[in-house]
Amino acid sequence: MISRTAATLLFSTLAMQLNAAPLDEKKIQFIGPIPTYNSIKPNNTAYQSKIIESLLPSLQKQTKALTIFGNDLKWQRMADVDTLTMAGIQVLKFNFAANRFIQGKLSLNGIKKAQVFLNGELLSGKESYDIHATTGDHQLIIVAEQVDNWHVVKIDYTPNSEHDSIALHNNKPFSLSAKQLFDAPTISAIGLSPNGRFYITTERHYSDNSGNTPITETVLKDRNNKIIYRFDGVTADSITWRSDSKQLAYMQEQQLKVLNLENLTTNPITSALEGASGFEYFNDDTLIFSWSKRPSDSKSLVKHYQGLEDRWSYARTNSQIYLLDIRSGLINGLTEGNLSHYLQDHDAQRNTILVSRNPQDYQAPPHRLTELIEININDGKKIPIGAYRTFNQAQYTSDGLYVIAGPDFANGLGRVLPKGTLANNYDGQLYWLDRQGKNAKALSKTFDPAIGNMTVLKSDDVILYVSDKDTKQLYLFDESKSRFKHIKTNLDVVEDFAITHTNHADILVKGTLASAPQQLKRISLKNNNAKQLWNSKELAYQHTSIASLEEFNFTNRSGVEITGRVYLPHNLDKTKKYPALVYYYGGTSPVSRAFTGRYPFNLWAANGYVVYVLQPTGATGFGQAFSAKHVNAWGEYTAQDIIDGTKAFTQAYSFVDPKRMGNLGASYGGFMTMLLATKTDIFSASIAHAGISNITSYWGQGWWGFSYSGEASKNSFPWNNPTLYSQHSPVFHADKVQTPLLLIHGDADTNVPPGESHNMYTALKLLGKDVELIEYKGANHQILARDRRFQWWDTMLAYFDMHLKNQPQWWQHIYQK
Structure with a gap:
């Protein structure tokens, strides 16, 4: 046991440590007064809080100066502020580090009216504010609206316990934060014109003001990164290009529109097409798409299950393939029936489409059957190609089909396993199949990466998107040499890609490294060289330690x-x-x-x-x-x-x-x-x-x-x-x-x-x-x-x-x- 004297001394020392202590004014930045365009001050308007809120992003930036209404203001140390009072609003800002979760109280002495923001979030309080901060670096901004005497202004911090200390600093780099990771600008969708002259991106970011709603912008750019056109309420992955790259089509508020690239005029083609998606040009004058019809809401007291799939909320939605004439707006159905049909590919020269459907069949694992069918559009004739337990994707080649499926496809044609070993059919393989489904070749038996999806080029070569160990990569399958070649993106994870339709294809690709944020690149397949077009690090992680x-x-x-x-x-x-x-x-x-x-x-x-x-x-x-x-x-x-x-x-x-x-x-x-x-x-x-x-x-x-x-x-x-x-x-x-x-x-x-x-x-x-x-x-x-x-x-x-x-x-x- 400790003595009464020692206990008293220990308590007194602890109490002294937890007293309010002024923060170092040499490490607090000051800027002000913030100029207004005329004599009306923010606190004299009905939108005072909104005015400050709109200024906040500029205040948060790690810059040495701020330009407002043509006036250049420099940040200075609070310790160097030598004035009694000043008009308008003034701002104090400091960074602090916490080596653990901390709790304390911030007190503003001499500031009669202020708004206080911790990491961009407004804190409640008047003269004192509760501070809760996690491990890492933090930014605190004080927007002072009423100060009678700057000589007496002090900023105090009182920790809740001896563990809750903070350290003010102006050091760079700063530690990575959750807000950076979630809010930072990213390219969420991309598109590339067939001739490679234009590309489209949808950039997305979040902010405290927008909350759970992302802020997005979709733009059309030329090869020189010059913005040609802006789309409102449209994402890049919902825009489809005509083969000559002179026109594109997109859905906007459920209305189909086309944009003419020669004069940048838009024309509405249809009224609302609720449930329509996946538009592609079938030929220069026609679009092919999927149109889904949900069943009307049932008011029945019971639900009679019609199969295991009926547990899915969308199981009774019926999806069929349609053709739309751009000039007249007339829509024509290409498939019908109780089973949904899914478009795999189309061939305008032969006037055929390749579709899949899933009849109910639980007889063998994975308890799901896929029928692959070719349909002649002229007479509606359906030519069955095959029914498969393991199937992912199919596309036309000049003389047949490419198929991605598991090792057990075509009676185990893709297996490289000992007899008796059960294959994992999530391990995607590449096959060639004739259009009658009678002859098949396994093309990836010696290729270890798992193939996810593909894009077939005019040459019958294939761009493959694969899981290559713990990376996501692109490979080129050279059809003439039956060889796989890695496409050097210099990214650990390719998130999405788009390809030109030229003889020497270019690829637009977005992705990340394990220790580097998202980049957008353009890659030439001819020489496997990559050119960077956009980098999130420059926008959101410049001063961040990773x-x-x-x-x-x-x-x-x-x-x-x-x-x-x-x-x-x-x-x-x-x-x-x-x-x-x-x-x-x-x-x-x-x-x-x-x-x-x-x-x-x-x-x-x-x-x-x-x-x-x-x-x-x-x-x-x-x-x-x-x-x-x-x-x-x-x-x-x-x-x-x-x-x-x-x-x-x-x-x-x-x-x-x-x-x-x-x-x-x-x-x-x-x-x-x-x-x-x-x-x-x-x-x-x-x-x-x-x-x-x-x-x-x-x-x-x-x-x-x-x-x-x-x-x-x-x-x-x-x-x-x-x-x-x-x-x-x-x-x-x-x-x-x-x-x-x-x-x-x-x-x-x-x-x-x-x-x-x-x-x-x-x-x-x-x-x-x-x-x-x-x-x-x-x-x-x-x-x-x-x-x-x-x-x-x-x-x-x-x-x-x-x-x-x-x-x-x-x-x-x-x-x-």
Whole structure:
């Protein structure tokens, strides 16, 4: 025990530390007075708050000066302000760093009226304001509207506890923030004219003012990046080009319009076409498109299911293919019937279209059948090409068809697996097929990347979009040489691409690197050279520190290399011990190297975590033998890879604290998190988002549970393989869980129903385990809206801070106010 005197001294010292302290005026910037055009001041108008709000973005910029109504104003130090009073409004601004979640109070002394913004958000208060800030760098702006004497103005900060200190600075670079990642400008859609002379982009960003609504702009530019035309309420991916590049068509407010590029005039073609989409030029005078009809709302007291697909909200929507004459506006149906038809390709010279449809057929996995049909438009004759269990896409060639499908296509024509091994048909392969469907060739047997989709060129060469390990890449399939060639985009993740129709095709491509934000490039296939047209880094990340990246691979127990990567925090001190987060998916796809996304690895590193992302057994993009291990495994190999990889990671990185390891995953990765909690205690905290706890209930209730299980549990059902469905389900082993577990789910999730998290939550609560459940109201399988996204990101980091940093304050602030 300590003495009364020592205790009194300790309390007095702590109380002194928590007293209000003036902030260093040398590190606070000042600008003012803000000039107005005439004698009317903002505080004399009815729109005072809006006036300040509109000025805020300019104040937030890291610039040395500001130009207002032709007047140049320079930022100066608050310490150098030597005046009693001044007209108009003045602004104070400072940056501060927090090395953990902090709480405190900001007091404005000598400022009678002000608006205070923390990271662009208006704080409530009058003379004092509550400050809550997460780990990282922050910006605080004070717009002073009434100051009688600047000589007495002081800005004080009072921490709530000894942990809540802040450090003012003007250092660059600044740490990466959640707002940057979500709000920064991105190119959301692109288009390229057939002759390559023009391209279209839709640029999107968010702001505090717009909230969950993105601010978008779609523009048409020439080769010199000069804006030729602006589209209102239209996205680049909904615009289609005529083959001569002199005209384009688009939907605007459900009305079809054409734009003439020679004189930039627009002409409406039709009245509202609700449900119409996918417009393409069939020829110079005709458009082909899909038109969907939803059934009228039923007022029936019951719903009689007509099949497993009827669980889908859109299952009874009927989609057919139509032709539209541009000059007259007349529309003609090309397909009809109870089954929806989907356009795969069209050939105006032969007057044919290639369509697919899905009759109800559950006889074999993946319990879905696709019929491929060619239709002659002249007489409506339908020529069946084939019916396939595994099918993704088909397009015409000069003498047949290219098809993308799984290894089992055409009686296993694409397989390169030992006899008896079940293929993973999510591992897309390329085939050639004659137009009668009788002869087929497997073209990608020696090509390990998983093929997602394709674009066929005039030469019969093909541009392929593939998963190549943990990257998304473009490859050219040279038809004459039957050879695959990598297209050098110098991007880790190609997000989208568009291609010219010229003999030497150019490609417009957008994408990111793991440690660099989005870029837009133009690439020449002739010489494989890339020209950068746009870069988000220059717009939103100029002064930002981004985590450094290292590759980390290990060899698993089967002798197979498991790839991974490690994100390191800024200003890493290798003499210290850091908490770490391990992320994986574990399902049939690798975790891509995208710069940002739903799970922001660079942001986690900015918050002081070493982040290890690995690609365990079963993922596509690493070859058929690797992906086939996903079938009928349900974590059997994946869990061991994650456990062994984590141990190898902590041994290789001595500055990682093995006693402060967190793990998380989503969907199948959420299943893996729950399963790992029943198998190992190497993690100190775990998060499962939208995870599967009971394979049987997911199989029977998830919208796509039966079809996904057709691959993941191929030929296995609860009645013929109950061991798989029970013993691989985490809830059946809930009594083995020792790790604190956070379950996150959208309460409107149709892919993995929220009951999957409720299963595990119920079990762990009854067992007295440390478990939390957070549901997002109205959210489906993903958290998309801006406000929810920020809260969700905060929730995950706050949970790990509580368990891995012994810092519960952030979690308590969110959930225990």
